[in-house]
Structures are given as structure tokens and as C-alpha cells.
Amino acid sequence: MRKQQKKEDSAIVSNGWKYSKHRTRIRQQLLAEQHNLCAYTETYLGRTDKKEIEHFNPTLKNTEHDGYQNWFLVKAQWNNEKGGSVRWAKHQPLLHPTAPDFEERIIYLDGEYICHPDDVEAEKLIKYLKLDDLELASERKNYIERRRESIQNKNVSPEEYFASLMAKEPNRVIFIRAIEAEFKITLSF
Numbered sequence: 001m002r003k004q005q006k007k008e009d010s011a012i013v014s015n016g017w018k019y020s021k022h023r024t025r026i027r028q029q030l031l032a033e034q035h036n037l038c039a040y041t042e043t044y045l046g047r048t049d050k051k052e053i054e055h056f057n058p059t060l061k062n063t064e065h066d067g068y069q070n071w072f073l074v075k076a077q078w079n080n081e082k083g084g085s086v087r088w089a090k091h092q093p094l095l096h097p098t099a100p101d102f103e104e105r106i107i108y109l110d111g112e113y114i115c116h117p118d119d120v121e122a123e124k125l126i127k128y129l130k131l132d133d134l135e136l137a138s139e140r141k142n143y144i145e146r147r148r149e150s151i152q153n154k155n156v157s158p159e160e161y162f163a164s165l166m167a168k169e170p171n172r173v174i175f176i177r178a179i180e181a182e183f184k185i186t187l188s189f
Contacts, residue, residue: 001113001131002177003102004039004072012068019053019066027053030073035189037174039072039097040082040129041136044171050076056097058084072097081130091128095121106131108181111141140175144182151183158183 011017012029019026030053036045045051054074060066095105105122107114113131115122126132151161162185166173173179176187 001040001042001097001106001129002180003099004097005033006069006098007033010068012071019055019071020062023053026071027051027073030071034073036171037176038075038078040074040078040131042175042177043075043139044174045073045075046171052076052079054079054082058088069098078130082128087128091124093121093124094128095119095125097125103177108177111144111178112137140178143175144178147179148182158185162187 010029010033012026015022015025017026017029031045031051034045037043038045039054051073052075054072055061055066056070056072060070095102099105105115105119106126107116113126115126117123130136147161151158154161156164158179162173162179162183166187166189173187180186
């Protein structure tokens with residue numbers, strides 16, 4: 001997972017969209033802002049995926065304090081597994097996905113996300129969002145290995161490979177943080 005970026009000029013904020021009334025518009029805007037990637041898994045949100053507006057802090061849902069900074073678009077499976085207010089309370093305190101130091105505290109290492117042993121907020125976020133899910137980590141590792149093989153077979157630089165892939169098949173560019181860490185590049189959307 002990478003740090004989630006929230007835009008100061010988001011249409012969600014500038015239009016004053018509210019979850020209960022503008023759910024469809026919010027979903028579409030978050031999809032565009034997140035480049036069709038699930039905020040938590042960094043997997044592609046395709047046409048057949050059930051996409052849900054995730055209220056990071058579920059206790060804020062349908063309150064006056066709920067809003068853009070609390071909303072992320074995710075695959076329904078991850079939203080369901082994350083759970084509601086009871087599970088939220090059990091995992092406090094949590095690092096917020098937009099924290100400025102997110103990527104220094106949630107560390108990508110060889111396909112997995114770890115944190116410093118004394119960073120309680122980061123450790124709890126990893127457990128809460130299931131960033132340590134074995135199947136997802138395996139999928140991420142296999143994806144990186146397949147990309148590494150493709151780059152080698154095509155005899156191009158990682159920058160060239162991913163620029164071409166993003167232009168031709170953006171739905172195949174997933175696990176952005178892993179790509180950037182493994183290939184030591186920065187992807188631009």
C-alpha cells in the first residue's frame with residue numbers, strides 16, 4: 001500500500017458532495033483520483049469489480065465529520081473484511097492512509113509490508129487492513145517477478161516498459177509501490 005493522496009481541489013470538496021446524496025459521483029471521482037486502483041490492495045478496479053466507498057473511520061459514517069479525507073475507493077472484499085466500528089475500536093490507534101510519513105512507517109520489503117517493532121500505529125494498520133495477507137503478498141511478488149522477466153525479455157529499461165504498459169494497458173499496472181521500490185523508478189499518472 002502506498003500513501004494515499006487527497007487533492008485540495010477535488011471535485012468532491014469543491015462541489016460539497018455528501019455521501020448519502022452523491023454516492024455515485026463520489027465513487028466515480030475517487031476512481032479517477034486513485035487511477036482505478038483499490039486504495040488498500042493497489043489492484044485494478046475493473047468494470048466487473050464491486051467498488052465501494054470505504055469510510056476509513058467507520059464511526060464517522062453518516063455524521064457531519066465524515067467526508068473526503070475519510071473516503072477511499074476499495075474492492076468490496078477488503079471493505080467487508082475490514083469490518084465496522086467494533087473491529088475499528090479493537091485496532092486503535094491507527095496510522096491514517098494519508099499520513100505524511102506513511103511510507104517511512106509502513107515499509108515495503110521484498111513483497112511484504114512491515115513496520116518498526118515499536119510503531120504501534122503502523123503495526124495496527126497493517127493488521128487492520130490485512131496488508132500482511134499471505135495471498136495478496138504472494139500475488140504482489142509474482143506480479144513483480146513476471147514484470148522483471150518481461151523487462152528482461154524485451155531488453156528495455158523499467159521506465160520504458162512501464163511507460164509503454166501504462167499507455168497501452170493501464171489495467172495491468174498494479175502494485176505501484178512495489179513497482180517503484182523494486183525497480184527504483186517513479187511512475188507518473
